[in-house]
Amino acid sequence: SSGNMAYVIFADQVIKPRFECKNIYEMTSELAKRMGVEQKFTEGRTQEEWMRHLYQQSVQAIPALPDFDTFRQQGIFKQRDPEQHHVAYKSFREDPLANPLETPSGKIEIYSAALADIAAKWQLEKEDIIDPLPVYAAGFENYDDPLASRYPLQLTGFHFKGRVHSTYGNVDVLKAACRQEMWINPMDAAQRGITNGDMIRIFNDRGEVQIAAKVTPRMMPGVVALGEGAWYTPDSKRIDRAGSINVLTSQRPSPLAKGNPSHTNLVQVAKV
Structure with a gap:
């Protein structure tokens, strides 16, 4: 789900798992078993039993939903607002x-x-x-950080139009249609001799990425941007060639969500 959607799609299995492949729920259940908390974690339910249990709660909230098996067979359910619009x-x-x-x-x-x-x-x-x-x-690794003398550009991540996080990041036609690029302001680009489409290095003490530059006034000076979710593709020198922002991102968690701080990274950029 994403945002205020009026439909839900059943993302069913295409093929059965091959060999010893396990889904995430099976992996975490096995970990819980070895830690002695399997029953507390699974509550005695398999993944499908959890799906049915949670779906039934949705049915109680939205009586128009079909039963689980019908929904699975039809693959999608759309709900129409009788007033033709949604009021938050x-x-x-x-x-x-x-x-x-x-x-x-x-x-x-x-x-x-x-x-x-x-x-x-x-x-x-x-x-x-x-x-x-x-x-x-300002947070950590901000423009006022002493580290900015070596890495003067603030790197921020954004949701990329060619992927959902990393999902679909391996689809060739999407990669061709939506090229992974680093966005940079024309003034910052000019200082570094970078023109639109040039191959560039993005680097800090954590690692290095080499991809193409997108020179655009949509970025403010001192800030560069890289779409999150690209699949890490290192060469023999561990330089990423796909534009994975994780290579450049601190492992220090964000203050509130304790998540990946991909908006708070100081980097330097140079033409290859």
Whole structure:
């Protein structure tokens, strides 16, 4: 699912697993078994039993859904809004007291009490800022970092149109139609003798990537961008030739989500 979609697709198995291949649920269940917590993890259900159990909860919320086997056979279910449009938080807007939001106050919050509580209780590094208000926080590896003297460009990641994260990143026709490139401002490119389409090096202490440059005023000076999800393809010198932003990304987790900080990386760029 992604965003406010009015349909759901059953992504069924195309072929049975070959040889000893296991799905993610089987892998994690085996790990849980060896750690002595298999029953707590699986609750006695296989992957398909979990799918059926969770689907039934959706049926209770959306009675128009067909039964599991029918949905699996037809492959897609579309729901039509009788009013032909969707209004965000409609029930809350009509009666906020009867339909509170899932926030501590039940309202839309500018000041987040939940984030304030997290910030007060979690042990955070100096540059890890969790603020209950929507304020700017430079974060780690920012433009003011001493490391910027060696790596003056801020590398940020973005969702690429030719993939869903890394899914479909191996499809040749998509790679040909949507070439992986690093976006760079014309002023930063000119300082480095880079023109549109040139092969460039993107590097820092963590690694190096070599791909083509896309020179565009859509990037602000001092910032470069690389679509996330490209499949790591190193050569004999461990230089990635596919444009994987993970090669250049810190393993330090982001402050709140504890995820991949692919918007916070200092790099240098040079023409090959």
